[in-house]
Amino acid sequence: MPGPRAPEAQRREQILCAAYDVAAREGLAGTTILQVAAAAGLSPGLIPFHFGTKRQLLLSLLDWLLETTTVLQVGPEIQRLRSPTDRMIALLRQEMARLSSEPYRIRLTFDFWTAGVRDEEVQARMREEFARYRQAFRPTIDAFLASQPERFKGVTAEGLSAVVVSFIKGCAVQSMIDPEHFDMDEYLTAAERMLSSLGGRPATISLSDSIHPAADTGASAPM
Amino acid sequence: MPGPRAPEAQRREQILCAAYDVAAREGLAGTTILQVAAAAGLSPGLIPFHFGTKRQLLLSLLDWLLETTTVLQVGPEIQRLRSPTDRMIALLRQEMARLSSEPYRIRLTFDFWTAGVRDEEVQARMREEFARYRQAFRPTIDAFLASQPERFKGVTAEGLSAVVVSFIKGCAVQSMIDPEHFDMDEYLTAAERMLSSLGGRPATISLSDSIHPAADTGASAPM
DNA sequence: CGTATCATTGAATAGACGTTCAATTATCGT
């Protein structure tokens, strides 16, 4: 009764894709070996055969999720902006835009956050991912801090990047619990006024200009 | 073999406390009727008898969690501060301090956030709680915006409170995944410089002053 | 004191799940 064979790597990817489909739809708690097997069109026994255990399947799914997620795109449209403040705001806008454009991926990542609270291995991967995400903001934040040295004396780039990342992750939480109420432009306006230099010129880009988050790369982004 | 009886309300509270103990320790996924019964020192059959179903037990636990959680304390020490900016920073400090002082409660709330992504009733309760939390910031934020009208022209109090709440919730996420790296003072310094008026006087309270989050009330905080 | 009520117990039930494994057969090397 065995069906057609396939090389190890290809079958693993097939199973991982099926696992992503199920997990994105039903959540981590609702992801069972039976459902993954059904989604992949395979026998349930194949999953333990290729991944050993369900836990290892989910860890592999997490790795796959993080790998297929571009940490942060500072694309040419953003780099072209002269003012560091404008680049900051454009980055914020781009990252917040993903919260509504990639709900499934973000919800699944959210599931893994929760799993990471009590699972050491998941937590380690998430910790690393968070650090990568903060680091990706560093060039822009360094330039931003350097552009207003007297104002941000004593503020570390580490600290500000953590604040920015916290804000984005907090927006992710709110956008998942209360998507109706989530008003990106309203929040960005508030954020922009806090970032902008006080007496200075207004931001050189309007908030209604949209900086598209590198849609052509096909890559998606973390939280 | 039946043990001693107890009035309905008292037994429900006993079971809820046991459920909280288990859920705080093992997470929502690891909370079973058997464990709750064992923690309460009761027979497993009593839980469905008093709560109908496990789902209703967990919904009652969520209600209990939110009820025993003070939304936001703007205590006398904070109200005494003259500058709205100082009050904002003191509130931020107070709320962030809870992230490390009440880890169990916060981790459980986090679990419910995740549950709320796919459960309508949980989501509704969380949405309401988020709105309450934002509203609690409103008086302070209104005063803050009024203190720098020219700078924050066009910024709504709704928007800024959402930004502040997002930041705090994002800090909660980071503090749970990467507690080691969580540096409250560093983040507060960055936040303070973004809130402060630019040419203005420095904040009248030092960041090393600790505003204790109304420890005497015994009430605990959201998130 | 005696009786009806009902909270309580603990075993039983049914279902879902992860994992194991003997049987089967597609695939490859020879």
Added chain:
DNA sequence: ACGATAATTGAACGTCTATTCAATGATACG
């Protein structure tokens, strides 16, 4: 073409779970 290898299947197993329920006895009330 043929046998060896091993991927694949599907059923079986054990475990864990929520839920049900008949039996029990504590408690309130007459």
